[in-house]
Amino acid sequence: MVDKKCKLTQGKIFGGSSKLNNMIHVRGNISHYVKWFHGKYNEDYFKQHLEYIEKNIFHLNNIQYQSELVDAILDAANELGYKEFGQNFRANFQKTKVTQKDGKRWTTSDKDINKYVVTNALVENVLITDSIGYGVSVHISDKIHKIFARKGVILSAGTLNTPKILQLSGIGPAELLKALKIPVIQDLPVGHNLQDHIGSGLDLILFNRTLSINAANMLNPLNLFYYLQGKGAWTTPGCEVIGFYSTKNSTNPDVQVMILPVGIASDRGSHLRKSLSITDEIWHKYFTKSFDKHTSSVFTTILHPKSKGTVYIKSKNPIIPPLVNTRYLSEKEDVDILIAGIKIAVKLIKSDSLRNIGAQINTNPFPGCSQYKFFSDRYLQCYIRHLTLTSYHYVGTCSMGLPESKNSVVDTSFKVLNVKNLYVVDGSVLPTLPSGNINAAIAMMANIFFETNIKRLPRNIHSSFQCHKYNKLHDYLFKVCSLD
Numbered sequence: 001m002v003d004k005k006c007k008l009t010q011g012k013i014f015g016g017s018s019k020l021n022n023m024i025h026v027r028g029n030i031s032h033y034v035k036w037f038h039g040k041y042n043e044d045y046f047k048q049h050l051e052y053i054e055k056n057i058f059h060l061n062n063i064q065y066q067s068e069l070v071d072a073i074l075d076a077a078n079e080l081g082y083k084e085f086g087q088n089f090r091a092n093f094q095k096t097k098v099t100q101k102d103g104k105r106w107t108t109s110d111k112d113i114n115k116y117v118v119t120n121a122l123v124e125n126v127l128i129t130d131s132i133g134y135g136v137s138v139h140i141s142d143k144i145h146k147i148f149a150r151k152g153v154i155l156s157a158g159t160l161n162t163p164k165i166l167q168l169s170g171i172g173p174a175e176l177l178k179a180l181k182i183p184v185i186q187d188l189p190v191g192h193n194l195q196d197h198i199g200s201g202l203d204l205i206l207f208n209r210t211l212s213i214n215a216a217n218m219l220n221p222l223n224l225f226y227y228l229q230g231k232g233a234w235t236t237p238g239c240e241v242i243g244f245y246s247t248k249n250s251t252n253p254d255v256q257v258m259i260l261p262v263g264i265a266s267d268r269g270s271h272l273r274k275s276l277s278i279t280d281e282i283w284h285k286y287f288t289k290s291f292d293k294h295t296s297s298v299f300t301t302i303l304h305p306k307s308k309g310t311v312y313i314k315s316k317n318p319i320i321p322p323l324v325n326t327r328y329l330s331e332k333e334d335v336d337i338l339i340a341g342i343k344i345a346v347k348l349i350k351s352d353s354l355r356n357i358g359a360q361i362n363t364n365p366f367p368g369c370s371q372y373k374f375f376s377d378r379y380l381q382c383y384i385r386h387l388t389l390t391s392y393h394y395v396g397t398c399s400m401g402l403p404e405s406k407n408s409v410v411d412t413s414f415k416v417l418n419v420k421n422l423y424v425v426d427g428s429v430l431p432t433l434p435s436g437n438i439n440a441a442i443a444m445m446a447n448i449f450f451e452t453n454i455k456r457l458p459r460n461i462h463s464s465f466q467c468h469k470y471n472k473l474h475d476y477l478f479k480v481c482s483l484d
């Protein structure tokens with residue numbers, strides 16, 4: 001990666017990261033959710049919430065447009081003994097289910113509800129007195145405003161930014177806050193326990209011909225016509241099949257693969273290379289070697305990594321982003337699982353079903369690893385340490401847990417420990433990663449929070465909401481305060 005840094009993308013938009021994600025919907029292993037709440041709710045409770053969001057908040061659909069890779073991969077999985085799944089989470093493969101309505105992205109913020117939204121606003125910190133949260137300080141158009149809460153403050157700035165806001169408010173590791181001369185309100189492990197689904201295996205499949213989903217096809221303006229009808233290549237989520245398997249012959253998968261029909265080399269470096277921050281050296285010595293082929297990826301991710309990172313503010317200035325130290329692959333066990341995971345992915349690529357559609361394994365040696373026997377453990381370890389990327393599934397920095405645990409930031413009601421009227425509801429409260437793409441789990445958590453904390457509030461709570469007065473031009477340009 002350029003400067004040895006991963007780009008940790010987030011949606012800076014109303015609707016957050018689900019407005020730019022790949023729309024892949026996975027329920028994951030429900031038993032993990034029971035553990036997050038320490039048995040407060042049973043599996044049926046979570047299934048009901050998942051069913052509710054699937055029917056009423058997301059619009060779940062099968063992918064509308066697929067390449068030849070889909071059936072071949074499903075057949076290959078069958079060859080290897082994996083079946084398609086039913087309701088229960090176990091090792092298996094299936095076509096990707098997506099959060100789309102009529103072939104177009106559909107997410108939580110698209111639901112028609114009354115919204116009071118201030119955009120172009122940066123929340124700087126929570127207003128707290130006597131350990132009671134009573135509002136937020138917000139930067140809007142070069143002015144700082146205080147917005148007061150009638151009942152409580154709910155932070156939902158995501159796994160990388162909620163810890164930043166809490167730390168700027170005096171809630172975080174005392175040592176960090178003292179070093180920055182921020183008065184400590186609560187000494188809590190805010191910003192610890194960062195976890196992410198990371199993976200490898202980009203451009204591992206090569207074809208001598210192009211597939212029906214390819215970079216050139218994406219540029220065809222005729223796609224607009226199909227897209228308006230909810231069809232065609234523009235409806236693709238970028239991932240056509242997902243699969244789960246165990247590298248340890250267990251019934252609990254520890255690896256997820258995402259089958260991406262368009263490889264990184266396919267757009268000749270115009271977009272994907274930059275968005276993944278691939279260095280010039282790796283680009284020229286590895287990816288450009290496949291320019292005469294069509295490339296696809298079996299992106300192999302580890303479901304429950306042991307490596308944990310941190311998110312710490314570097315300064316008292318709220319405009320400065322926090323320092324994220326992901327510590328990816330710092331635990332050897334994670335590397336071992338990825339090695340075993342990629343070996344199974346290679347078996348898929350070498351299956352008869354894939355061979356029949358002309359797939360071959362990419363045998364270009366990875367720069368810096370060519371001294372090792374190709375696809376030996378040493379080679380794969382080297383490859384993984386050079387080419388492992390985020391799948392943007394960050395969680396854990398304000399972990400939910402029991403108040404007595406030293407790892408908890410919020411309790412099982414989403415309330416920040418020892419602070420009244422302050423709640424966190426976003427990916428940061430997930431104490432561990434779900435077994436699969438995480439958006440469904442986060443939406444489910446938000447729905448549980450709504451059921452348990454918001455629904456009971458009196459209906460007229462918003463009636464006295466006041467927009468700050470801004471000049472008309474600014475209102476028009478920035479939609480500072482929009483009321484339905």
Ligand SMILES: Cc1cc2nc3c(=O)[nH]c(=O)nc-3n(C[C@H](O)[C@H](O)[C@H](O)COP(=O)(O)OP(=O)(O)OC[C@H]3O[C@@H](n4cnc5c(N)ncnc54)[C@H](O)[C@@H]3O)c2cc1C
Nearest residue numbers: 012016017021022023024123157158392426427437438439
């Ligand atoms: C590129 C990408 C692809 C992904 N693909 C998938 C997928 O296919 N399937 C899946 O299940 N998951 C996917 N994910 C993950 C999933 O979409 C996110 O984990 C999830 O949307 C995070 O929700 P959140 O509420 O925790 O945070 P976010 O959705 O990131 O929301 C945080 C919001 O807070 C705002 N904010 C942050 N700081 C401040 C501040 N100081 N003041 C005011 N506002 C602030 C942000 O602008 C944003 O709107 C993907 C993520 C990315 C980035």
